[in-house]
Amino acid sequence: MTILGTLALWVAFLLAIFGAVVGFLGGWKDRADLKRSARNAVFAMFGAMATAVFALEWALFHHDFNVEYVAAYTSRNLPIFYTWSALYAGQKGSLLFWATVLSLFGSLAQLLTAPRHRVYLPYVTGVVSTVAAFFILVMLAAANPFDRLAYTPLDGGGLNPQLQNPGMVFHPPMLYLGYISMTIPFAFAIAALLSRRLDSDWLVAIRKWTLVSWLFLSIGLVLGMWWAYVELGWGGYWAWDPVENAALLPWLTMTAFLHSVMIQEKRGMLKKWNLALVIGSWLLSIMGTFITRSGVISSVHSFTQSSVGYYFLVFLVGAAIASFTLYARRLPLLEAESRLESMVSREATFLFNNLLFVGIAFSVLWGTLFPILSEAVEGTKVTVGPPFFNQVNIPLGLGLLALTGIGPLIAWRRASLPNLRRQFAVPVTAGVFAMLLLLVIGMRDLSPMLTVGIGSFVVATVIQEFVRGTRARHRQYGEATALALARLVARNRRRYGGYVVHAGIVVLFIAFAGMAFKTETEATLRPGESATVKSPYGWTYTFTHLGISQYDQLNRQVTAATIEIRRNGKRVGLLTTEKRQHVDGLGRPTFQPSTAVGIRSDPLEDLYVVLGGVVNGTEQAVLRFTINPLVWWVWYGGMIVVLGGLIVMWPGGTPAVKRTQAGYAVRLVAEK
Amino acid sequence: MILRPSLARVAVLALACALLGGVAPLGAQTRDSLAGSGPGGTLWDPNRVGRPLEPITAADNDAAIQVIEKRLRCTCSCNQDVYTCRTTDFSCTTSPTMHRHVQALASRGLIGQQIVDSFVQEDGIAVLMAPPAHGFNLAGYFTPGLVILAAGVLLVLALRRWSGDAAPAPAPAAPADASPEELERLRRELAQFTD
Numbered sequence: 001m002t003i004l005g006t007l008a009l010w011v012a013f014l015l016a017i018f019g020a021v022v023g024f025l026g027g028w029k030d031r032a033d034l035k036r037s038a039r040n041a042v043f044a045m046f047g048a049m050a051t052a053v054f055a056l057e058w059a060l061f062h063h064d065f066n067v068e069y070v071a072a073y074t075s076r077n078l079p080i081f082y083t084w085s086a087l088y089a090g091q092k093g094s095l096l097f098w099a100t101v102l103s104l105f106g107s108l109a110q111l112l113t114a115p116r117h118r119v120y121l122p123y124v125t126g127v128v129s130t131v132a133a134f135f136i137l138v139m140l141a142a143a144n145p146f147d148r149l150a151y152t153p154l155d156g157g158g159l160n161p162q163l164q165n166p167g168m169v170f171h172p173p174m175l176y177l178g179y180i181s182m183t184i185p186f187a188f189a190i191a192a193l194l195s196r197r198l199d200s201d202w203l204v205a206i207r208k209w210t211l212v213s214w215l216f217l218s219i220g221l222v223l224g225m226w227w228a229y230v231e232l233g234w235g236g237y238w239a240w241d242p243v244e245n246a247a248l249l250p251w252l253t254m255t256a257f258l259h260s261v262m263i264q265e266k267r268g269m270l271k272k273w274n275l276a277l278v279i280g281s282w283l284l285s286i287m288g289t290f291i292t293r294s295g296v297i298s299s300v301h302s303f304t305q306s307s308v309g310y311y312f313l314v315f316l317v318g319a320a321i322a323s324f325t326l327y328a329r330r331l332p333l334l335e336a337e338s339r340l341e342s343m344v345s346r347e348a349t350f351l352f353n354n355l356l357f358v359g360i361a362f363s364v365l366w367g368t369l370f371p372i373l374s375e376a377v378e379g380t381k382v383t384v385g386p387p388f389f390n391q392v393n394i395p396l397g398l399g400l401l402a403l404t405g406i407g408p409l410i411a412w413r414r415a416s417l418p419n420l421r422r423q424f425a426v427p428v429t430a431g432v433f434a435m436l437l438l439l440v441i442g443m444r445d446l447s448p449m450l451t452v453g454i455g456s457f458v459v460a461t462v463i464q465e466f467v468r469g470t471r472a473r474h475r476q477y478g479e480a481t482a483l484a485l486a487r488l489v490a491r492n493r494r495r496y497g498g499y500v501v502h503a504g505i506v507v508l509f510i511a512f513a514g515m516a517f518k519t520e521t522e523a524t525l526r527p528g529e530s531a532t533v534k535s536p537y538g539w540t541y542t543f544t545h546l547g548i549s550q551y552d553q554l555n556r557q558v559t560a561a562t563i564e565i566r567r568n569g570k571r572v573g574l575l576t577t578e579k580r581q582h583v584d585g586l587g588r589p590t591f592q593p594s595t596a597v598g599i600r601s602d603p604l605e606d607l608y609v610v611l612g613g614v615v616n617g618t619e620q621a622v623l624r625f626t627i628n629p630l631v632w633w634v635w636y637g638g639m640i641v642v643l644g645g646l647i648v649m650w651p652g653g654t655p656a657v658k659r660t661q662a663g664y665a666v667r668l669v670a671e672k
Numbered sequence: 673m674i675l676r677p678s679l680a681r682v683a684v685l686a687l688a689c690a691l692l693g694g695v696a697p698l699g700a701q702t703r704d705s706l707a708g709s710g711p712g713g714t715l716w717d718p719n720r721v722g723r724p725l726e727p728i729t730a731a732d733n734d735a736a737i738q739v740i741e742k743r744l745r746c747t748c749s750c751n752q753d754v755y756t757c758r759t760t761d762f763s764c765t766t767s768p769t770m771h772r773h774v775q776a777l778a779s780r781g782l783i784g785q786q787i788v789d790s791f792v793q794e795d796g797i798a799v800l801m802a803p804p805a806h807g808f809n810l811a812g813y814f815t816p817g818l819v820i821l822a823a824g825v826l827l828v829l830a831l832r833r834w835s836g837d838a839a840p841a842p843a844p845a846a847p848a849d850a851s852p853e854e855l856e857r858l859r860r861e862l863a864q865f866t867d
Contacts, residue, residue, distance in 0.1 A: 232761075233760050234752065234756050234760040235759075236756075239751075239752070241751060339834050339835075340831060340835050343832065343835055348831055351827055351831065352824075352827070355820065355823055355827055356820075359819070359820035362816060363816030363817075363820070366812070366815055366816050367812070367816075370803075374803065374808060374809070374812070378807070378808050380796060380797060380798065382800070382803035382812075383745045383800060383801055383802070384802065384803065385745065385751070385801035385802055386801065387801055387802040388801075388803070388812070388813070391802075391813070392813070392816050392817070520738075520759070521733055522728045522732050522733055522759060524725075524727040524728040527713060547713075548713075550715060550716045550717060550720060557717070557720045558720075559715065559720050579720065579721045579722060581719075581720040581721075581722075593720065593722040595761035595762075610759070610761065612759070612761065612762030613722050613724065613725040614718065614721050614725065615724065615725055615726070616724055617714055617724065618713050618715065619713035619715065622727070622762060624762075
């Protein structure tokens with residue numbers, strides 16, 4: 001099977017080179033036969049890559065430990081769920097996964113692109129094939145997942161225990177899907193530049209792709225936070241680790257694009273900016289891969305580091321030079337079709353929104369790369385950890401949150417004073433009222449107060465928009481409230497789905513603010529002994545250690561401490577936290593013992609208990625108790641964001657092309 | 673009834689296992705996993721829990737010590753602060769040593785910044801979770817803000833110029849077949865549409 005896999009990689013590589021050459025030539029010479037060949041090459045490349053994935057999965061499921069990758073990431077007793085996900089647990093497998101999904105997306109772009117946008121496809125094929133060729137080349141030259149060992153071990157080393165978590169089965173592919181799908185909008189952007197078709201047509205072609213990409217990135221980020229929270233045991237979900245930052249960067253720029261693209265669609269403005277954002281987002285996704293793979297910046301994600309990072313650096317620099325050179329040459333064709341009419345308009349607020357999104361992206365990138373810069377300038381590598389990122393990004397984040405509410409309240413083109421008064425009265429009152437309420441109940445922390453105040457303002461804008469829209473339909477069509485609301489959303493999915501995303505973002509921000517009130521205590525408890533911890537809400541929690549049990553489960557030896565929880569003396573339940581010693585199929589320990597956190601979650605707070613270990617081999621347990629307020633809302637806020645994204649991209653509603661035309665129609669009528 | 677040979681073997685093995693299983697605990701009283709019921713509540717296999725730990729003392733929960741430790745980076749290459757690293761899964765051996773060092777310095781009468789300075793003297797500024805705000809590091813703190821501020825000023829200037837350039841649209845000539853009332857209604861509806 002490894003011969004088949006390597007052969008499939010070579011075939012895919014040759015097809016990618018062929019597809020790239022023929023795609024670009026077909027677009028340039030406008031030759032139908034070349035275009036057809038390029039299209040078929042992408043399909044064939046996907047076939048070859050799927051064969052390679054099949055070969056690797058075959059080796060994984062058949063425990064072919066002569067294959068270095070299989071021996072490194074699996075063992076005979078690894079649960080089947082994780083044997084499958086071992087495909088992308090390591091460097092080599094994730095490159096294979098990446099190239100395969102890219103070829104799949106390339107094929108889907110051929111099949112799903114509407115006939116009126118097929119003019120871009122030869123160049124799109126060329127770009128996708130070039131990127132795929134690079135990934136396959138890296139595998140063939142430096143990271144072949146089908147490399148064999150000189151001997152066959154009896155069993156494999158097993159999968160890193162931290163990766164044996166459902167979150168890790170879904171988190172990496174979601175993030176990868178987000179990164180990879182970003183190649184398609186990038187390919188369309190390059191196609192638009194090469195073909196000089198730089199009106200808003202290419203934006204319509206990439207609309208679903210940008211949303212898909214943003215949605216996968218959002219899901220990947222939230223799942224990553226969830227995994228870090230339940231698996232790593234440090235009591236938080238975001239540590240501003242370089243690899244986390246690398247995933248956040250393209251999400252920020254893509255979110256900026258999803259806002260600014262509306263200005264181009266409605267007003268024919270910001271063409272240069274939108275192109276730059278699409279190109280920049282894709283380059284950031286490649287840069288994220290470089291940071292993850294190279295180990296150039298120290299990160300907790302050290303399990304993915306190797307020398308292939310420098311291949312990515314070369315590719316990144318080459319792609320950036322090529323893309324922005326082409327972009328610079330086309331600048332004269334990217335003039336705006338209309339002008340901004342007022343500083344007080346939705347267009348202007350969207351520009352400030354973009355400024356903050358890109359500004360936050362810049363500050364995150366700056367903080368991530370500053371250790372390298374400092375080492376180059378001063379010869380000393382400094383650490384840039386959470387204190388730096390929080391200090392810089394919290395004010396920017398609050399500004400962005402405020403714009404989330406302000407933007408939808410201001411009319412397109414020009415807002416009048418009565419219009420502003422009518423739109424802002426209720427939301428501003430809600431925000432001020434929320435802050436006063438917090439002051440009255442004794443809160444004095446500025447950041448959480450501002451977060452709740454601004455969050456209330458944004459939620460009020462969202463509710464106001466839904467209420468007004470529903471009332472308008474009720475008045476105009478006589479529909480019942482529920483029906484009017486459903487039809488309002490169904491007919492304007494982008495707008496109201498966007499509002500749902502805004503509501504989800506508010507929930508996330510308020511949940512983040514909750515972590516300012518986190519409390520932690522360590523204790524050593526014998527069975528029957530208790531520790532008490534004061535909750536930020538004023539309750540007293542009593543944690544009683546009931547004892548430790550040891551047993552074997554799946555591929556691990558478990559040591560579990562059972563804790564009884566009482567709130568103000570009233571029993572609320574039991575919680576178990578574990579130490580897990582993973583073993584291979586022969587019963588040999590494979591990694592250091594890992595921790596399984598005990599979590600009891602409710603909408604107000606999480607009780608988070610970690611078994612650190614025991615004293616002198618007895619049941620005297622070393623435990624850490626953490627109370628994390630509002631964490632529950634991080635996961636549900638994430639779900640609301642995803643729900644909003646799904647509403648926006650759900651097929652149907654008003655077609656994008658009509659919406660675009662509607663925008664111009666309004667302009668023509670007004671300016672005639 | 674005659675048992676087939678394979679089934680007979682299985683039955684004999686099962687019987688043997690049951691007997692051994694029943695006898696073994698009688699001779700293994702020294703190892704007990706029940707809470708507090710064995711001699712000293714010793715674990716059946718302490719090696720499964722990782723390295724042995726010291727009991728937590730009141731000083732370990734000292735809020736002032738925690739604040740200091742959250743400013744110091746553990747040098748085990750985990751990229752976390754000392755407090756977070758030593759309490760995450762308690763497997764690191766570097767952060768407990770640094771923790772003891774912090775406690776020792778505190779017991780000698782040193783306060784927050786002095787303890788941090790002492791670590792910087794020993795390990796360099798890389799031991800800090802955030803670079804000190806002086807020298808080139810100021811660029812680290814102020815560049816993002818200054819860049820965003822500069823971009824904001826440029827954006828405001830550009831917006832003012834663009835909105836100034838955009839000449840007010842002349843009032844559209846009323847079509848012959850549209851009354852002023854109809855035009856007013858159209859304007860209202862367009863305003864609603866664009867809101």
